[in-house]
Amino acid sequence: MQRLDVKKLQLTKDVKKDIFLCTIFHRIVQRMRMEKLPEIKINSFQLAVLLDEAKKLFYRFVIENLVFCAQCRQNAHEGIDVTEVYLTASNDVRVRGRCRKCNSEVIRLFAFGGDKAFYEKACRLRDSIS
Ligand SMILES: [Zn+2]
Numbered sequence: 001m002q003r004l005d006v007k008k009l010q011l012t013k014d015v016k017k018d019i020f021l022c023t024i025f026h027r028i029v030q031r032m033r034m035e036k037l038p039e040i041k042i043n044s045f046q047l048a049v050l051l052d053e054a055k056k057l058f059y060r061f062v063i064e065n066l067v068f069c070a071q072c073r074q075n076a077h078e079g080i081d082v083t084e085v086y087l088t089a090s091n092d093v094r095v096r097g098r099c100r101k102c103n104s105e106v107i108r109l110f111a112f113g114g115d116k117a118f119y120e121k122a123c124r125l126r127d128s129i130s
Contacts, residue, residue, distance in 0.1 A: 036089040040126065047085050047093065050121055055112060059093075062108065067097070071104035080106050088113070091122040 011019075042050075051059055064079040078100040086094040091113035099106050112118045 037087075037091065037123075037126065039089055039094075040087050040129075042085050042087050042125070044082075044085065046125060046129070050093075050112075050118065050125060052117075055118070059110065062110070063095070063097075067095075067099075067106050067108045069099040069102065069104055069106050071102045072099060076101060076106060080108075087122055087126070091119045 048056070063082060065075060065077070067076050067080045068074070069076040069080075076099040080095075080097040080099055082095055082097040084096040086096075088094050088109075093110040093112050095108045095110070097106055097108075098104065113122070
């Protein structure tokens, strides 16, 4: 496809201005996407603030039943003891812990960052503790 040369088109001032603004806006959005948030460690109280009721239930269920343990080669049926919780660059929640059965280290990612409300709440938490 031939590239559109804006300079060769007979454009009004307003249209030129619009194209200029769109280009600037596009660059800003690109830059925002490239800037990753730092991964931060959060405590259990901060996690509790972030999770709404449905997410709390889901989180507890996963912690008790659905964290894969490489040592046991299956989900940790006795659950895990959470040792550290992180907010990742994409505002997902990453949990580190130990399998209650064999005491091996386990990691589980909760992809909550894709939820717009959660993402924004996480940004506010970041602002409040930075
Ligand atoms: Zn295990």
